Amino acid sequence: MNAVEAILRALTVILCAIGAFYFFIGTVGMLRLPDFYSRTHAATKCDTVGAGSILLGLMLMQGFGAITLKLIALTALLLLSSPTAGHALARAAFRTGLKPWRSPEHTEGEDAT
């Protein structure tokens, strides 16, 4: 294993670790955040950044070839589809009358909806 290959392996490991960290953040956000709209925020973050950086790391390890083109297509599909799906879901939830969450300190002087 020469030096360039070793550096590329190290970059792959670092990018995969960043992606796994973002997936963990997305999971914690899914479990802990208070309402649907903020959970959409956490979910699309974990889809785009986490999956994108893991696939970028795999691309670096692979070098150029047919498999890299498939990985690029997969990344483009994820980067396009995940925010679109999140937006469609949030719009559907808003139009069917799901109220956004208000923090209890900010609704003291107003009518609690």
Place this chain on the structure above:
Amino acid sequence: MDSFFWGLGIFLFVNAFLCLLRAYWGPSVADRILAVNIVGTKTLLVLVLLGYIFGRPLYLDIALVYGLLNFAITVITARFIETGRLTGDWT
């Protein structure tokens, strides 16, 4: 490198099960669909990693089809809970 990919895949698997917990709890329908969407993305990445572990590039095509199905499921279900039907205008 294989053991690193195994570890990453198992980590994503555990995260997917924790997201299924939200799909079980979720107070609204949209929460459940969002959780299923995330589980689909994690399954896609586990498929890609399994393709690298077993040395079969065909798994990448399966992952591509899985991502397209995941997107279609989410958008169609969002439309269904928004308009109540699957054909016609978005009114």
